[in-house]
Amino acid sequence: MIEIDDVSFSYDRGKTNTLKNISLDILEKQVTSFIGPSGCGKSTLLRCLNRMNDLVDTSCITNGEIRIMGHDIHGKDVDAIELRKQVGMVFQKYNPFPKSIYDNVAYGLRIQGIKKKDQLDQAVEKSLRGAALWDEVKDRLKDSALGLSGGQQQRLCIARTIAVQPRVILMDEPCSALDPIATAKVEELITELRQEFTIVIVTHSMQQASRVSDHTAFFYLGELIEYGPTDRVFQNPEQKRTEDYISGRFG
Amino acid sequence: MSSHKQESESFSLKAKKGSLYKMEQAQKGLFILCTYTILLCAGVVFGTIVKKGAPILWAKGWDFIVSKPQSLSVMEVSAAKGLELSQKDYDLLHSENAHREDYLSLPFANEERFQKESSSMEFELQPESVLSEGYLGLLEARNKGFRPDFIARDETALVGFELTQDSTLQVNTETLGALRQSDLGGQELDVVTQSKEEKSFEVVFAQGRYSIDKRTYTALEPSELIFILEGRFADDDVATKQVECSIPHAQTLILSPTQVAASVDREGGFAVSEKKELVKTMETQAVTLKKGVYELPFHTLKTLVGANPAASFLHQHTFEKAPVRLNLKQAVSLTLSQAELAELEQNNPAVKIGAVKETKSYTPYVRFDIERDCELLAANQQQVALKDDNTKNEAFKIFSEYTHSYSGGGILGPIVGTGFLVIICMVVALSIGVAAAVYLNEYARKGTYLKVVRLAMMNLAGVPSIVFGLFGLGLFVFVAPKFTSKPSLDDKFQIPLLPVAGEPSLRKQESHLIYMVGESADKTESLSIASNTGFKRYYDGWYYLSFEGWGACMLAGGFTLAVMVLPVIITSCEESLRAVPMGFREASLALGASKWQSVRTAVLPYALPGILTASVLGITRVAGETAPIMFTSAVAERSLLPWEGLANTGFEGFIEFLSQSVQALPYHIYTVAGRIPQSEYTQPMQYGSVLVFLILVLSLAALSVYLRVKVRSKLKW
Ligand SMILES: Nc1ncnc2c1ncn2[C@@H]1O[C@H](COP(=O)(O)OP(=O)(O)OP(=O)(O)O)[C@@H](O)[C@H]1O
Numbered sequence: 001m002i003e004i005d006d007v008s009f010s011y012d013r014g015k016t017n018t019l020k021n022i023s024l025d026i027l028e029k030q031v032t033s034f035i036g037p038s039g040c041g042k043s044t045l046l047r048c049l050n051r052m053n054d055l056v057d058t059s060c061i062t063n064g065e066i067r068i069m070g071h072d073i074h075g076k077d078v079d080a081i082e083l084r085k086q087v088g089m090v091f092q093k094y095n096p097f098p099k100s101i102y103d104n105v106a107y108g109l110r111i112q113g114i115k116k117k118d119q120l121d122q123a124v125e126k127s128l129r130g131a132a133l134w135d136e137v138k139d140r141l142k143d144s145a146l147g148l149s150g151g152q153q154q155r156l157c158i159a160r161t162i163a164v165q166p167r168v169i170l171m172d173e174p175c176s177a178l179d180p181i182a183t184a185k186v187e188e189l190i191t192e193l194r195q196e197f198t199i200v201i202v203t204h205s206m207q208q209a210s211r212v213s214d215h216t217a218f219f220y221l222g223e224l225i226e227y228g229p230t231d232r233v234f235q236n237p238e239q240k241r242t243e244d245y246i247s248g249r250f251g
Numbered sequence: 252m253s254s255h256k257q258e259s260e261s262f263s264l265k266a267k268k269g270s271l272y273k274m275e276q277a278q279k280g281l282f283i284l285c286t287y288t289i290l291l292c293a294g295v296v297f298g299t300i301v302k303k304g305a306p307i308l309w310a311k312g313w314d315f316i317v318s319k320p321q322s323l324s325v326m327e328v329s330a331a332k333g334l335e336l337s338q339k340d341y342d343l344l345h346s347e348n349a350h351r352e353d354y355l356s357l358p359f360a361n362e363e364r365f366q367k368e369s370s371s372m373e374f375e376l377q378p379e380s381v382l383s384e385g386y387l388g389l390l391e392a393r394n395k396g397f398r399p400d401f402i403a404r405d406e407t408a409l410v411g412f413e414l415t416q417d418s419t420l421q422v423n424t425e426t427l428g429a430l431r432q433s434d435l436g437g438q439e440l441d442v443v444t445q446s447k448e449e450k451s452f453e454v455v456f457a458q459g460r461y462s463i464d465k466r467t468y469t470a471l472e473p474s475e476l477i478f479i480l481e482g483r484f485a486d487d488d489v490a491t492k493q494v495e496c497s498i499p500h501a502q503t504l505i506l507s508p509t510q511v512a513a514s515v516d517r518e519g520g521f522a523v524s525e526k527k528e529l530v531k532t533m534e535t536q537a538v539t540l541k542k543g544v545y546e547l548p549f550h551t552l553k554t555l556v557g558a559n560p561a562a563s564f565l566h567q568h569t570f571e572k573a574p575v576r577l578n579l580k581q582a583v584s585l586t587l588s589q590a591e592l593a594e595l596e597q598n599n600p601a602v603k604i605g606a607v608k609e610t611k612s613y614t615p616y617v618r619f620d621i622e623r624d625c626e627l628l629a630a631n632q633q634q635v636a637l638k639d640d641n642t643k644n645e646a647f648k649i650f651s652e653y654t655h656s657y658s659g660g661g662i663l664g665p666i667v668g669t670g671f672l673v674i675i676c677m678v679v680a681l682s683i684g685v686a687a688a689v690y691l692n693e694y695a696r697k698g699t700y701l702k703v704v705r706l707a708m709m710n711l712a713g714v715p716s717i718v719f720g721l722f723g724l725g726l727f728v729f730v731a732p733k734f735t736s737k738p739s740l741d742d743k744f745q746i747p748l749l750p751v752a753g754e755p756s757l758r759k760q761e762s763h764l765i766y767m768v769g770e771s772a773d774k775t776e777s778l779s780i781a782s783n784t785g786f787k788r789y790y791d792g793w794y795y796l797s798f799e800g801w802g803a804c805m806l807a808g809g810f811t812l813a814v815m816v817l818p819v820i821i822t823s824c825e826e827s828l829r830a831v832p833m834g835f836r837e838a839s840l841a842l843g844a845s846k847w848q849s850v851r852t853a854v855l856p857y858a859l860p861g862i863l864t865a866s867v868l869g870i871t872r873v874a875g876e877t878a879p880i881m882f883t884s885a886v887a888e889r890s891l892l893p894w895e896g897l898a899n900t901g902f903e904g905f906i907e908f909l910s911q912s913v914q915a916l917p918y919h920i921y922t923v924a925g926r927i928p929q930s931e932y933t934q935p936m937q938y939g940s941v942l943v944f945l946i947l948v949l950s951l952a953a954l955s956v957y958l959r960v961k962v963r964s965k966l967k968w
């Protein structure tokens with residue numbers, strides 16, 4: 001589904017590479033988790049996948065290419081907006097707009113020019129159900145999204161993302177600001193979403209990675225150290241550094 | 252036990268002298284002292300303004316805000332009984348005098364309110380009426396909505412006039428004839444004849460090129476010579492400045508001796524091929540007329556008045572403009588007071604008036620006494636009314652009158668002017684400012700360019716406002732482009748844009764390269780000369796984008812103020828944009844929005860509170876500036892409000908509206924405080940204006956705080 005092919009990435013016009021020659025394939029309708037110590041470049045790689053790094057003026061891919069279903073996403077005539085419709089993103093700090101719950105979910109569709117009320121209503125309900133939030137908020141769709149709890153807000157952000165029907169959902173530490181119960185709900189949601197979407201998740205929690213993901217990639221200082229099925233990576237890591245990190249001996 | 256004691260001795264919390272803590276306490280005390288001193292000073296200043304300004308606000312109340320500034324007359328009047336004044340004027344007179352400290356009580360007594368009967372005449376004005384323009388003005392003033400077209404000034408229409416004393420008048424033959432024909436009330440005309448020689452020259456100007464100086468040019472202006480000037484003379488050129496010119500064909504002209512001396516056969520004049528002296532004997536005649544009322548055709552009367560500047564005529568205003576023939580489709584019914592109608596009929600013999608109907612109307616009036624000889628303050632209108640309404644009251648005398656400019660009335664004009672300046676300024680500043688801030692904060696690449704721009708903006712924000720005033724004068728008043736079919740002579744540059752519909756005509760007064768002398772010069776001839784010599788740009792026939800400036804007007808002032816606040820507005824807009832969390836932009840982009848869509852839907856709405864507060868603060872700054880508007884739009888004196896007296900309607904009216912200069916509050920304060928003669932009468936106005944101004948500014952500041960709280964509470968994240 002997503003082929004990352006020998007990619008190097010730099011935040012400062014190629015002076016130093018934040019990512020170094022990374023190659024991995026992300027499989028369709030599977031959950032892939034990125035783990036690694038802080039600052040190793042997990043978020044950077046994730047943000048490369050939907051070209052969010054374009055926001056940083058000085059950033060550039062210095063080597064290799066990223067292909068999504070065979071299309072090079074950094075190609076000359078690639079429409080970054082279209083790409084982001086296909087590759088949605090959920091952020092570490094939940095960031096709903098200060099609007100009503102309904103407007104938040106409908107935002108992406110309205111941006112695409114969909115105005116019909118019933119079409120929007122349907123999509124909003126479907127997305128909220130998809131994000132397992134419908135029952136909690138169906139009576140207060142017009143209330144401000146900021147009145148929801150942290151966990152609900154994060155699930156709202158997920159609902160907002162799936163409303164535009166992406167193929168891939170990128171999640172950057174989606175649970176790091178949540179309490180264990182909210183975390184459990186989001187994890188449950190992720191397992192359900194994998195039926196429909198390809199999911200890439202960055203996490204600092206080993207348990208979470210082992211619970212939700214099918215494949216795990218371990219990064220260290222901008223390099224991919226190990227990549228494989230989660231069970232194998234956690235039970236017999238091939239690399240010494242992976243083992244050390246997983247067992248909490250450094251990091 | 253002993254060890255415990257020892258410990259408590261070595262460990263003391265007592266602040267020592269000179270310790271950091273003590274010093275900080277002292278500093279804190281000092282700060283508090285300074286703050287209170289400053290507050291006290293501000294309080295004293297503000298208190299003085301309130302103390303001196305409040306009485307006048309209290310006395311005049313709402314009138315102070317809603318009436319125009321006026322000059323106040325100080326009249327020494329006698330005690331009198333039974334004076335009359337319309338209620339409105341009486342109340343105004345009251346309020347002008349009420350705030351004076353030197354009166355324990357006003358000298359008015361025995362007020363009696365009543366309805367005064369006045370009869371107004373409703374009459375029909377017939378088509379084809381001829382009347383002098385002064386009376387047309389009277390009719391228009393008394394009848395709202397009556398604005399007739401007139402066909403032409405009628406120089407031959409009879410006009411009435413009055414000689415206020417017996418006079419001997421110089422007359423020419425024509426005037427004499429007209430006098431003979433007119434009704435002189437049985438007087439015999441006593442004609443005295445004198446003869447006088449008058450010299451003139453017949454001069455032949457040959458075709459060719461010449462170099463003439465300004466003196467020649469000025470001397471020939473009221474003659475009929477056609478020549479093409481290849482440069483121009485400005486008002487401030489010296490008399491010896493020379494310009495090349497050519498005479499397209501030979502012409503013969505009759506010139507006066509002074510003209511010849513100035514323009515012919517000298518260095519800097521025309522060299523002429525032939526010059527012949529003509530001598531004419533003129534007979535002048537004088538007649539003696541008794542004091543009384545007479546009638547003469549307008550043009551004759553004009554000559555008569557011109558020839559006898561020393562004689563005293565009445566109804567001078569009717570001499571300034573010829574009577575006009577009204578272009579009415581049908582008779583219109585109009586009203587005037589009895590006296591006015593009588594005067595109209597007497598002075599305009601050719602006016603045709605149909606059915607007259609008398610109607611009585613009632614105005615609220617006050618009859619009152621002035622108890623003692625006293626000093627009264629009255630604005631122009633009340634002064635006039637007081638005199639007019641009481642001409643018959645013998646006891647009422649005015650011993651002396653002094654006028655003090657701007658010591659009466661209110662400050663409506665300045666408030667309105669400042670209001671419009673602020674509106675124009677904010678429309679311009681916000682549209683440019685928000686766009687610039689969005690560009691700088693959301694689109695521009697971070698780098699040296701941005702740093703330079705920010706630095707420049709920071710410096711601009713600190714530039715003294717007088718510099719912006721001069722900048723505005725240079726750019727908007729003198730150079731800014733204007734869309735017009737009649738570019739001014741002072742334009743720097745012009746671009747023809749669209750042809751004007753209809754036939755082109757030469758702009759006589761305005762063209763300087765092709766100079767046409769004389770009223771009767773043939774138009775087609777001049778047109779052909781002009782086109783042969785290739786100076787096409789001096790035809791009407793195109794709409795130009797002419798870089799001639801807008802002149803000192805509201806628009807120029809508004810733009811200058813906008814330029815002045817732009818740095819502030821941009822900086823604060825950028826700040827509010829920066830305060831919007833990055834997460835909103837990222838979330839919006841991640842949902843497939845374009846850059847502009849995210850800015851519009853996920854950034855700007857949340858920056859709005861900040862932008863609003865910034866703009867209200869901008870308004871307070873702009874409203875208080877004097878220097879930028881001093882050269883670009885403000886005038887000290889203007890009796891019309893901006894929307895009054897516009898000649899055009901629709902879009903052109905709007906342009907005309909924007910092209911006026913206005914009074915402005917800070918400039919008005921400057922005027923009353925420093926530019927007019929000061930007196931005890933102007934002082935209340937100064938304090939009153941300043942107080943109103945402070946109240947305005949404070950309420951704007953309060954509004955900005957309110958907005959910030961209100962809007963912020965709705966849009967919180
Ligand atoms: N916008 C940026 N501009 C420049 N350098 C950046 C930027 N964002 C991240 N970096 C640098 O890139 C490196 C990788 O950062 P990244 O955010 O990808 O780490 P991470 O693996 O996500 O860490 P964490 O687990 O703490 O989120 C870090 O050294 C960081 O300093």
Ligand SMILES: [Mg+2]
Nearest residue numbers: 042043044172
């Ligand atoms: Mg990260």
